[in-house]
Amino acid sequence: MTTPKRRRDAAQTRQDLMDVARQRFAHDGYAATTVREIADQAGVNVALISRYFTSKEGLFEACLNSAFTDVRQGAEAVETGDAGFAARLAHRLGDPAVDDRMRTGLLLLIRTSGDERVDEMRRSFLRVMSEKMAVSAGRAATSDEGVLRAQMLLAAIVGIVMMRNITGLDPLSSAGADALLEPVTDLVDALLPRV
Amino acid sequence: MTTPKRRRDAAQTRQDLMDVARQRFAHDGYAATTVREIADQAGVNVALISRYFTSKEGLFEACLNSAFTDVRQGAEAVETGDAGFAARLAHRLGDPAVDDRMRTGLLLLIRTSGDERVDEMRRSFLRVMSEKMAVSAGRAATSDEGVLRAQMLLAAIVGIVMMRNITGLDPLSSAGADALLEPVTDLVDALLPRV
DNA sequence: CCTAGAAGTAAACGGTTGCTGACTTATTAT
DNA sequence: ATAATAAGTCAGCAACCGTTTACTTCTAGG
Numbered sequence: 001m002t003t004p005k006r007r008r009d010a011a012q013t014r015q016d017l018m019d020v021a022r023q024r025f026a027h028d029g030y031a032a033t034t035v036r037e038i039a040d041q042a043g044v045n046v047a048l049i050s051r052y053f054t055s056k057e058g059l060f061e062a063c064l065n066s067a068f069t070d071v072r073q074g075a076e077a078v079e080t081g082d083a084g085f086a087a088r089l090a091h092r093l094g095d096p097a098v099d100d101r102m103r104t105g106l107l108l109l110i111r112t113s114g115d116e117r118v119d120e121m122r123r124s125f126l127r128v129m130s131e132k133m134a135v136s137a138g139r140a141a142t143s144d145e146g147v148l149r150a151q152m153l154l155a156a157i158v159g160i161v162m163m164r165n166i167t168g169l170d171p172l173s174s175a176g177a178d179a180l181l182e183p184v185t186d187l188v189d190a191l192l193p194r195v
Numbered sequence: 196m197t198t199p200k201r202r203r204d205a206a207q208t209r210q211d212l213m214d215v216a217r218q219r220f221a222h223d224g225y226a227a228t229t230v231r232e233i234a235d236q237a238g239v240n241v242a243l244i245s246r247y248f249t250s251k252e253g254l255f256e257a258c259l260n261s262a263f264t265d266v267r268q269g270a271e272a273v274e275t276g277d278a279g280f281a282a283r284l285a286h287r288l289g290d291p292a293v294d295d296r297m298r299t300g301l302l303l304l305i306r307t308s309g310d311e312r313v314d315e316m317r318r319s320f321l322r323v324m325s326e327k328m329a330v331s332a333g334r335a336a337t338s339d340e341g342v343l344r345a346q347m348l349l350a351a352i353v354g355i356v357m358m359r360n361i362t363g364l365d366p367l368s369s370a371g372a373d374a375l376l377e378p379v380t381d382l383v384d385a386l387l388p389r390v
Numbered sequence: 391c392c393t394a395g396a397a398g399t400a401a402a403c404g405g406t407t408g409c410t411g412a413c414t415t416a417t418t419a420t
Numbered sequence: 421a422t423a424a425t426a427a428g429t430c431a432g433c434a435a436c437c438g439t440t441t442a443c444t445t446c447t448a449g450g
Contacts, residue, residue, distance in 0.1 A: 007416090007417090008415090008416060008417070008426080008427050008428075009427085010426075010427065010428095013427080013428085028226075028307075028309075029224050029226060029227070029307075030227070031223075031224060031226035031227035032224070032225070032226035032227075032309060034406085034407065034408085035407080035408060035409085036406090036407085036408090044427095044428070044429090045428060045429050045430080046408085046409085046429095047409080047410075047411095047428075047429070047430085048427085048428070048429090049408090049409090050408080050409060050410075051427090051428090055408075055409080056407095056408065056409090110357055110358065110361055110362065112223070112224075112227075112361060114223075114227060119362070119363075122362060123362055123363060123364055126358075126362060126364050127364065127365075130364075144366050144374075145374075147366060148366045148367060148370055148374065148378065149378050151358065151364060151366070151367040152355055152367065152378050152382070154358070155351070155354040155355040155357070155358035155359075155367065156350070156351035156354050156355060156382070157354070158354045158357075158358065159350040159351050159352070159353045159354015159355065159357065160347055160350040160351060160354065162305055162350070162353075162354065162357075163305065163346065163349070163350035163353065164350075166305055166307060167305065167314070167317060167318055167321060168314075168318060169318055169321050169322065169325075169346060170322075171339050171342060171343045171346070172343060172346040172347065172350065175343055179339075179340075179343065183343065183344050183347050183386060186385040186386060187347070187351070187382070187385055187386055189385065190381040190382055190384065190385030190386075191378060191381060191382055191385075202446095202447090203396080203397050203398075203445090203446060203447070204397090205396080205397065205398095208397080208398085229436085229437070229438085230437085230438060230439090231436090231437085231438090239397095239398070239399090240398060240399050240400080241399095241438085241439085242398080242399070242400085242439080242440080242441095243397085243398070243399090244438090244439095245438080245439060245440075246397090246398090250438075250439080251437095251438065251439090
Protein backbone atom coordinates (compact mmCIF):
# COMPACT_ATOMS: atom_id res chain seq x y z
CA MET A 1 0.00 0.00 0.00
CA THR A 2 1.78 3.10 -1.17
CA THR A 3 -1.24 5.20 -0.27
CA PRO A 4 -2.67 3.63 2.88
CA LYS A 5 -6.19 4.73 2.07
CA ARG A 6 -6.92 6.92 -0.88
CA ARG A 7 -9.75 9.33 -1.16
CA ARG A 8 -12.34 8.49 -3.79
CA ASP A 9 -11.39 10.24 -6.99
CA ALA A 10 -12.78 9.06 -10.30
CA ALA A 11 -10.33 10.99 -12.49
CA GLN A 12 -7.35 9.73 -10.52
CA THR A 13 -8.60 6.15 -10.60
CA ARG A 14 -9.12 6.39 -14.33
CA GLN A 15 -5.59 7.63 -14.73
CA ASP A 16 -4.21 4.86 -12.51
CA LEU A 17 -5.96 2.26 -14.62
CA MET A 18 -4.52 3.72 -17.79
CA ASP A 19 -1.00 3.87 -16.37
CA VAL A 20 -1.09 0.25 -15.29
CA ALA A 21 -2.72 -0.85 -18.55
CA ARG A 22 -0.09 0.92 -20.64
CA GLN A 23 2.70 -0.90 -18.86
CA ARG A 24 1.08 -4.31 -19.15
CA PHE A 25 -0.16 -3.91 -22.71
CA ALA A 26 3.23 -2.64 -23.78
CA HIS A 27 5.21 -5.36 -22.05
CA ASP A 28 2.98 -8.44 -22.37
CA GLY A 29 0.68 -7.57 -25.25
CA TYR A 30 -3.06 -7.13 -25.43
CA ALA A 31 -4.30 -10.71 -25.33
CA ALA A 32 -1.90 -11.81 -22.58
CA THR A 33 -3.07 -9.06 -20.27
CA THR A 34 -6.29 -9.62 -18.29
CA VAL A 35 -8.56 -6.91 -17.02
CA ARG A 36 -8.44 -8.43 -13.54
CA GLU A 37 -4.66 -8.12 -13.42
CA ILE A 38 -4.90 -4.50 -14.45
CA ALA A 39 -7.56 -3.72 -11.86
CA ASP A 40 -5.70 -5.57 -9.11
CA GLN A 41 -2.43 -3.80 -9.88
CA ALA A 42 -4.26 -0.48 -9.84
CA GLY A 43 -5.88 -1.44 -6.53
CA VAL A 44 -9.49 -1.17 -7.66
CA ASN A 45 -12.29 -3.43 -8.77
CA VAL A 46 -12.56 -4.89 -12.27
CA ALA A 47 -15.97 -3.39 -12.89
CA LEU A 48 -14.47 0.09 -13.01
CA ILE A 49 -12.74 -0.72 -16.27
CA SER A 50 -16.04 -1.29 -17.98
CA ARG A 51 -17.45 1.81 -16.32
CA TYR A 52 -14.67 4.16 -17.33
CA PHE A 53 -13.60 2.67 -20.65
CA THR A 54 -16.66 0.64 -21.75
CA SER A 55 -14.54 -2.43 -22.45
CA LYS A 56 -11.03 -3.84 -22.53
CA GLU A 57 -10.74 -2.68 -26.12
CA GLY A 58 -11.85 0.78 -25.07
CA LEU A 59 -9.12 0.85 -22.45
CA PHE A 60 -6.57 -0.23 -25.04
CA GLU A 61 -7.75 2.46 -27.42
CA ALA A 62 -7.38 5.07 -24.69
CA CYS A 63 -3.87 3.79 -23.97
CA LEU A 64 -2.98 3.95 -27.63
CA ASN A 65 -4.22 7.52 -27.91
CA SER A 66 -2.21 8.63 -24.92
CA ALA A 67 0.77 6.77 -26.40
CA PHE A 68 0.31 8.77 -29.60
CA THR A 69 0.48 12.00 -27.65
CA ASP A 70 3.57 10.96 -25.72
CA VAL A 71 5.46 9.68 -28.73
CA ARG A 72 4.49 12.73 -30.75
CA GLN A 73 5.68 15.26 -28.20
CA GLY A 74 8.68 13.12 -27.37
CA ALA A 75 9.57 13.19 -31.03
CA GLU A 76 9.00 16.92 -31.28
CA ALA A 77 11.28 17.49 -28.33
CA VAL A 78 13.91 15.33 -29.91
CA GLU A 79 13.95 15.70 -33.64
CA THR A 80 13.99 19.41 -34.21
CA GLY A 81 16.18 18.71 -37.18
CA ASP A 82 19.40 20.10 -35.80
CA ALA A 83 22.61 18.22 -35.26
CA GLY A 84 21.86 17.08 -31.72
CA PHE A 85 18.97 14.86 -32.79
CA ALA A 86 20.79 11.55 -32.46
CA ALA A 87 22.32 12.46 -29.13
CA ARG A 88 18.98 13.35 -27.59
CA LEU A 89 17.41 10.24 -29.04
CA ALA A 90 20.13 8.07 -27.53
CA HIS A 91 19.62 9.79 -24.22
CA ARG A 92 15.90 9.13 -24.30
CA LEU A 93 16.36 5.50 -25.27
CA GLY A 94 19.15 4.75 -22.88
CA ASP A 95 18.26 6.37 -19.60
CA PRO A 96 15.44 4.40 -17.96
CA ALA A 97 14.61 7.23 -15.60
CA VAL A 98 14.18 9.79 -18.33
CA ASP A 99 11.11 8.86 -20.21
CA ASP A 100 9.13 5.83 -19.22
CA ARG A 101 6.10 7.12 -21.06
CA MET A 102 7.84 7.38 -24.41
CA ARG A 103 9.26 3.90 -23.97
CA THR A 104 5.90 2.23 -23.29
CA GLY A 105 4.39 4.46 -25.96
CA LEU A 106 6.78 3.16 -28.59
CA LEU A 107 6.09 -0.44 -27.54
CA LEU A 108 2.35 0.11 -27.83
CA LEU A 109 2.81 1.16 -31.43
CA ILE A 110 3.22 -2.45 -32.52
CA ARG A 111 0.90 -4.15 -30.07
CA THR A 112 -2.30 -5.15 -31.83
CA SER A 113 -5.69 -5.61 -30.20
CA GLY A 114 -7.26 -7.55 -33.03
CA ASP A 115 -9.65 -4.72 -33.79
CA GLU A 116 -9.19 -3.51 -37.35
CA ARG A 117 -10.46 -0.02 -36.54
CA VAL A 118 -7.76 0.39 -33.89
CA ASP A 119 -5.15 -0.92 -36.31
CA GLU A 120 -6.19 1.72 -38.81
CA MET A 121 -5.76 4.42 -36.14
CA ARG A 122 -2.24 3.21 -35.55
CA ARG A 123 -1.44 3.04 -39.24
CA SER A 124 -2.66 6.58 -39.74
CA PHE A 125 -0.58 7.84 -36.84
CA LEU A 126 2.52 6.10 -38.08
CA ARG A 127 2.04 7.54 -41.53
CA VAL A 128 1.76 11.12 -40.26
CA MET A 129 4.63 10.54 -37.89
CA SER A 130 6.98 9.23 -40.55
CA GLU A 131 6.05 12.03 -42.95
CA LYS A 132 6.92 14.58 -40.27
CA MET A 133 10.25 12.88 -39.72
CA ALA A 134 10.98 12.91 -43.43
CA VAL A 135 10.12 16.60 -43.68
CA SER A 136 12.20 17.57 -40.67
CA ALA A 137 15.12 15.81 -42.33
CA GLY A 138 14.71 17.96 -45.41
CA ARG A 139 12.67 15.61 -47.63
CA ALA A 140 9.29 16.24 -49.17
CA ALA A 141 6.35 14.55 -47.45
CA THR A 142 5.41 13.15 -50.83
CA SER A 143 8.82 11.65 -51.44
CA ASP A 144 8.38 7.90 -51.28
CA GLU A 145 12.06 7.35 -50.70
CA GLY A 146 12.27 9.84 -47.85
CA VAL A 147 9.17 8.52 -46.12
CA LEU A 148 10.35 4.96 -46.58
CA ARG A 149 13.64 5.81 -44.90
CA ALA A 150 11.84 7.56 -42.05
CA GLN A 151 9.61 4.52 -41.56
CA MET A 152 12.63 2.25 -41.52
CA LEU A 153 14.26 4.43 -38.87
CA LEU A 154 11.08 4.38 -36.83
CA ALA A 155 10.86 0.59 -37.19
CA ALA A 156 14.49 0.22 -36.20
CA ILE A 157 13.96 2.32 -33.08
CA VAL A 158 10.86 0.36 -32.13
CA GLY A 159 12.75 -2.88 -32.71
CA ILE A 160 15.59 -1.76 -30.47
CA VAL A 161 13.23 -0.65 -27.71
CA MET A 162 11.37 -3.91 -27.98
CA MET A 163 14.46 -6.06 -27.88
CA ARG A 164 15.75 -4.12 -24.89
CA ASN A 165 12.55 -4.42 -22.90
CA ILE A 166 11.11 -7.79 -23.92
CA THR A 167 14.00 -10.20 -24.32
CA GLY A 168 16.40 -8.90 -21.67
CA LEU A 169 19.32 -9.54 -24.00
CA ASP A 170 22.69 -8.25 -22.85
CA PRO A 171 24.59 -6.07 -23.52
CA LEU A 172 21.77 -4.35 -25.41
CA SER A 173 19.26 -4.41 -22.55
CA SER A 174 21.64 -3.01 -19.99
CA ALA A 175 23.37 -0.48 -22.21
CA GLY A 176 23.14 3.08 -20.91
CA ALA A 177 22.72 6.29 -22.84
CA ASP A 178 26.48 6.73 -23.19
CA ALA A 179 26.98 3.31 -24.74
CA LEU A 180 24.08 3.84 -27.12
CA LEU A 181 25.19 7.27 -28.27
CA GLU A 182 27.64 6.24 -31.00
CA PRO A 183 25.66 3.44 -32.66
CA VAL A 184 22.41 5.42 -32.49
CA THR A 185 24.14 8.37 -34.09
CA ASP A 186 25.42 6.13 -36.87
CA LEU A 187 21.98 4.61 -37.30
CA VAL A 188 20.22 7.96 -37.63
CA ASP A 189 22.83 9.44 -39.93
CA ALA A 190 22.70 6.40 -42.18
CA LEU A 191 18.94 5.97 -42.48
CA LEU A 192 17.77 9.57 -42.47
CA PRO A 193 20.63 11.99 -43.09
CA ARG A 194 19.71 15.66 -43.24
CA VAL A 195 19.87 17.01 -46.77
CA MET B 196 -9.76 -28.30 -49.87
CA THR B 197 -6.39 -28.17 -51.56
CA THR B 198 -5.99 -31.88 -51.02
CA PRO B 199 -9.50 -33.31 -51.47
CA LYS B 200 -8.86 -36.14 -49.06
CA ARG B 201 -5.44 -36.70 -47.60
CA ARG B 202 -4.01 -39.99 -46.61
CA ARG B 203 -3.35 -40.42 -42.90
CA ASP B 204 0.22 -39.42 -42.17
CA ALA B 205 1.28 -38.49 -38.66
CA ALA B 206 4.57 -36.86 -39.64
CA GLN B 207 2.88 -34.76 -42.31
CA THR B 208 0.09 -33.71 -39.96
CA ARG B 209 2.63 -32.73 -37.33
CA GLN B 210 4.43 -30.63 -39.90
CA ASP B 211 1.18 -29.00 -41.04
CA LEU B 212 0.37 -28.04 -37.47
CA MET B 213 3.79 -26.49 -37.01
CA ASP B 214 3.56 -24.54 -40.26
CA VAL B 215 0.20 -23.07 -39.36
CA ALA B 216 1.25 -22.39 -35.78
CA ARG B 217 4.38 -20.55 -36.89
CA GLN B 218 2.37 -18.21 -39.07
CA ARG B 219 -0.22 -17.48 -36.42
CA PHE B 220 2.20 -17.17 -33.50
CA ALA B 221 4.43 -14.91 -35.57
CA HIS B 222 1.63 -12.69 -36.81
CA ASP B 223 -0.79 -12.56 -33.87
CA GLY B 224 1.35 -13.56 -30.90
CA TYR B 225 1.15 -16.50 -28.54
CA ALA B 226 -1.77 -15.53 -26.31
CA ALA B 227 -3.96 -14.26 -29.14
CA THR B 228 -3.67 -17.52 -31.03
CA THR B 229 -5.94 -20.39 -29.95
CA VAL B 230 -5.19 -24.06 -30.45
CA ARG B 231 -8.58 -24.53 -32.08
CA GLU B 232 -7.77 -21.95 -34.74
CA ILE B 233 -4.49 -23.67 -35.45
CA ALA B 234 -6.11 -27.10 -35.70
CA ASP B 235 -8.94 -25.81 -37.88
CA GLN B 236 -6.57 -24.05 -40.25
CA ALA B 237 -4.50 -27.22 -40.47
CA GLY B 238 -7.65 -29.20 -41.11
CA VAL B 239 -7.35 -31.58 -38.18
CA ASN B 240 -8.78 -32.02 -34.70
CA VAL B 241 -7.58 -30.01 -31.69
CA ALA B 242 -6.64 -33.08 -29.70
CA LEU B 243 -3.78 -33.81 -32.06
CA ILE B 244 -1.90 -30.78 -30.78
CA SER B 245 -1.78 -32.25 -27.30
CA ARG B 246 -0.89 -35.62 -28.74
CA TYR B 247 2.00 -34.45 -30.90
CA PHE B 248 3.30 -31.52 -28.85
CA THR B 249 2.04 -32.26 -25.32
CA SER B 250 0.62 -28.76 -24.96
CA LYS B 251 0.25 -25.36 -26.60
CA GLU B 252 3.53 -24.32 -25.02
CA GLY B 253 5.18 -27.43 -26.40
CA LEU B 254 3.96 -26.48 -29.86
CA PHE B 255 5.32 -22.98 -29.42
CA GLU B 256 8.65 -24.33 -28.27
CA ALA B 257 8.82 -26.57 -31.34
CA CYS B 258 8.02 -23.57 -33.54
CA LEU B 259 10.69 -21.51 -31.86
CA ASN B 260 13.29 -24.23 -32.36
CA SER B 261 12.49 -24.54 -36.04
CA ALA B 262 12.61 -20.75 -36.25
CA PHE B 263 16.10 -20.85 -34.74
CA THR B 264 17.22 -23.26 -37.44
CA ASP B 265 15.72 -21.20 -40.23
CA VAL B 266 17.09 -17.88 -39.02
CA ARG B 267 20.49 -19.41 -38.37
CA GLN B 268 20.88 -20.94 -41.80
CA GLY B 269 19.28 -17.91 -43.40
CA ALA B 270 21.89 -15.77 -41.68
CA GLU B 271 24.71 -18.09 -42.70
CA ALA B 272 23.60 -17.93 -46.29
CA VAL B 273 23.48 -14.17 -46.11
CA GLU B 274 26.20 -12.81 -43.89
CA THR B 275 29.31 -14.56 -45.08
CA GLY B 276 31.09 -11.34 -44.34
CA ASP B 277 31.80 -10.28 -47.87
CA ALA B 278 30.63 -7.10 -49.53
CA GLY B 279 27.35 -8.51 -50.84
CA PHE B 280 25.89 -8.99 -47.36
CA ALA B 281 23.56 -6.01 -47.40
CA ALA B 282 22.34 -6.75 -50.91
CA ARG B 283 21.40 -10.33 -50.06
CA LEU B 284 19.77 -9.23 -46.84
CA ALA B 285 17.67 -6.67 -48.68
CA HIS B 286 16.67 -9.33 -51.17
CA ARG B 287 15.58 -11.70 -48.41
CA LEU B 288 13.63 -9.02 -46.59
CA GLY B 289 11.99 -7.54 -49.63
CA ASP B 290 10.89 -10.41 -51.79
CA PRO B 291 7.86 -12.09 -50.22
CA ALA B 292 8.27 -15.19 -52.34
CA VAL B 293 11.88 -15.76 -51.39
CA ASP B 294 11.90 -16.74 -47.80
CA ASP B 295 8.68 -16.98 -45.89
CA ARG B 296 10.30 -19.18 -43.26
CA MET B 297 12.98 -16.66 -42.37
CA ARG B 298 10.38 -13.93 -42.11
CA THR B 299 8.13 -15.79 -39.68
CA GLY B 300 11.25 -17.01 -37.92
CA LEU B 301 12.43 -13.47 -37.27
CA LEU B 302 9.01 -12.48 -35.99
CA LEU B 303 8.95 -15.42 -33.58
CA LEU B 304 12.17 -14.17 -32.04
CA ILE B 305 10.31 -11.49 -30.11
CA ARG B 306 7.06 -13.30 -29.44
CA THR B 307 6.97 -14.43 -25.82
CA SER B 308 4.94 -17.34 -24.46
CA GLY B 309 5.09 -16.30 -20.82
CA ASP B 310 7.25 -19.29 -19.97
CA GLU B 311 10.56 -18.15 -18.53
CA ARG B 312 12.38 -21.28 -19.69
CA VAL B 313 11.38 -20.59 -23.28
CA ASP B 314 12.43 -16.97 -22.91
CA GLU B 315 15.85 -18.12 -21.75
CA MET B 316 16.15 -20.32 -24.84
CA ARG B 317 15.47 -17.32 -26.99
CA ARG B 318 17.90 -15.13 -25.10
CA SER B 319 20.64 -17.70 -25.44
CA PHE B 320 20.01 -18.04 -29.17
CA LEU B 321 20.05 -14.30 -29.68
CA ARG B 322 23.29 -14.00 -27.77
CA VAL B 323 25.06 -16.65 -29.87
CA MET B 324 23.58 -15.19 -33.02
CA SER B 325 24.74 -11.65 -32.30
CA GLU B 326 28.22 -12.84 -31.33
CA LYS B 327 28.51 -14.67 -34.65
CA MET B 328 27.45 -11.52 -36.45
CA ALA B 329 30.03 -9.48 -34.59
CA VAL B 330 32.78 -11.98 -35.38
CA SER B 331 31.87 -12.19 -39.06
CA ALA B 332 32.16 -8.41 -39.16
CA GLY B 333 35.68 -8.60 -37.81
CA ARG B 334 35.06 -7.96 -34.11
CA ALA B 335 35.95 -10.17 -31.18
CA ALA B 336 33.07 -12.12 -29.68
CA THR B 337 34.07 -10.69 -26.33
CA SER B 338 33.94 -7.11 -27.55
CA ASP B 339 30.98 -5.50 -25.83
CA GLU B 340 30.84 -2.72 -28.36
CA GLY B 341 30.87 -5.07 -31.35
CA VAL B 342 28.24 -7.37 -29.89
CA LEU B 343 26.10 -4.40 -28.91
CA ARG B 344 26.19 -3.12 -32.45
CA ALA B 345 25.32 -6.55 -33.82
CA GLN B 346 22.38 -6.78 -31.44
CA MET B 347 21.20 -3.36 -32.49
CA LEU B 348 21.36 -4.41 -36.13
CA LEU B 349 19.44 -7.57 -35.34
CA ALA B 350 16.85 -5.56 -33.41
CA ALA B 351 16.55 -3.08 -36.26
CA ILE B 352 15.98 -5.88 -38.77
CA VAL B 353 13.37 -7.52 -36.55
CA GLY B 354 11.68 -4.15 -36.09
CA ILE B 355 11.53 -3.57 -39.81
CA VAL B 356 10.15 -7.05 -40.50
CA MET B 357 7.61 -6.56 -37.75
CA MET B 358 6.48 -3.15 -38.96
CA ARG B 359 6.18 -4.48 -42.50
CA ASN B 360 4.11 -7.50 -41.55
CA ILE B 361 2.05 -6.34 -38.58
CA THR B 362 1.03 -2.76 -39.23
CA GLY B 363 0.67 -2.78 -43.01
CA LEU B 364 2.20 0.69 -43.17
CA ASP B 365 2.98 2.01 -46.62
CA PRO B 366 5.36 2.52 -48.33
CA LEU B 367 7.38 0.29 -45.99
CA SER B 368 5.05 -2.69 -46.15
CA SER B 369 4.79 -2.75 -49.90
CA ALA B 370 8.41 -1.90 -50.68
CA GLY B 371 10.16 -4.51 -52.79
CA ALA B 372 13.70 -5.75 -52.61
CA ASP B 373 14.91 -3.08 -55.02
CA ALA B 374 13.48 -0.21 -52.97
CA LEU B 375 14.93 -1.68 -49.78
CA LEU B 376 18.40 -2.21 -51.18
CA GLU B 377 19.84 1.26 -50.63
CA PRO B 378 18.53 1.98 -47.13
CA VAL B 379 19.31 -1.54 -45.91
CA THR B 380 22.83 -1.19 -47.23
CA ASP B 381 23.21 2.10 -45.38
CA LEU B 382 21.78 0.54 -42.24
CA VAL B 383 24.17 -2.41 -42.26
CA ASP B 384 27.21 -0.33 -43.11
CA ALA B 385 26.39 2.11 -40.33
CA LEU B 386 25.64 -0.30 -37.52
CA LEU B 387 28.09 -3.08 -38.25
CA PRO B 388 30.78 -2.00 -40.69
CA ARG B 389 33.42 -4.57 -41.51
CA VAL B 390 36.74 -3.73 -39.91
C1' DC C 391 -9.54 -61.14 -45.57
C1' DC C 392 -8.92 -59.84 -41.02
C1' DT C 393 -7.24 -57.91 -37.17
C1' DA C 394 -4.00 -55.10 -34.20
C1' DG C 395 -2.62 -50.74 -33.68
C1' DA C 396 -1.99 -46.21 -35.26
C1' DA C 397 -4.42 -41.76 -36.78
C1' DG C 398 -7.98 -38.99 -36.13
C1' DT C 399 -12.56 -37.38 -34.00
C1' DA C 400 -16.24 -35.91 -30.73
C1' DA C 401 -17.60 -34.28 -26.56
C1' DA C 402 -17.06 -32.85 -22.39
C1' DC C 403 -14.13 -31.21 -18.19
C1' DG C 404 -12.57 -27.50 -15.05
C1' DG C 405 -10.78 -23.05 -15.21
C1' DT C 406 -10.48 -18.41 -16.87
C1' DT C 407 -12.00 -14.64 -19.56
C1' DG C 408 -14.60 -10.10 -20.27
C1' DC C 409 -18.55 -8.18 -18.76
C1' DT C 410 -22.93 -6.90 -16.05
C1' DG C 411 -26.56 -5.80 -12.62
C1' DA C 412 -27.57 -5.41 -7.84
C1' DC C 413 -25.51 -3.89 -4.01
C1' DT C 414 -22.68 -1.03 -0.40
C1' DT C 415 -19.97 2.97 0.91
C1' DA C 416 -18.21 7.46 0.83
C1' DT C 417 -18.72 12.33 -0.40
C1' DT C 418 -21.06 16.54 -1.21
C1' DA C 419 -24.87 20.03 -1.04
C1' DT C 420 -28.44 21.72 1.48
C1' DA D 421 -27.74 15.89 10.04
C1' DT D 422 -29.37 13.87 6.11
C1' DA D 423 -30.79 13.00 1.56
C1' DA D 424 -28.85 12.50 -3.17
C1' DT D 425 -25.54 10.94 -5.93
C1' DA D 426 -21.15 9.54 -7.30
C1' DA D 427 -17.44 5.90 -6.48
C1' DG D 428 -16.52 1.51 -5.70
C1' DT D 429 -17.52 -3.56 -4.58
C1' DC D 430 -19.42 -8.13 -5.11
C1' DA D 431 -20.96 -12.23 -7.14
C1' DG D 432 -22.26 -14.39 -10.96
C1' DC D 433 -23.27 -14.85 -16.11
C1' DA D 434 -22.18 -16.84 -20.64
C1' DA D 435 -18.55 -17.74 -23.62
C1' DC D 436 -14.23 -19.45 -24.50
C1' DC D 437 -9.79 -21.38 -23.26
C1' DG D 438 -6.45 -25.64 -23.09
C1' DT D 439 -6.69 -30.28 -22.13
C1' DT D 440 -8.35 -35.15 -21.60
C1' DT D 441 -10.99 -39.27 -22.12
C1' DA D 442 -13.57 -42.47 -24.70
C1' DC D 443 -14.61 -43.40 -29.06
C1' DT D 444 -14.43 -44.24 -34.34
C1' DT D 445 -11.94 -44.90 -38.68
C1' DC D 446 -8.33 -45.97 -41.47
C1' DT D 447 -4.20 -48.67 -42.76
C1' DA D 448 -0.53 -51.94 -42.80
C1' DG D 449 1.21 -56.84 -41.83
C1' DG D 450 -0.05 -61.54 -41.54
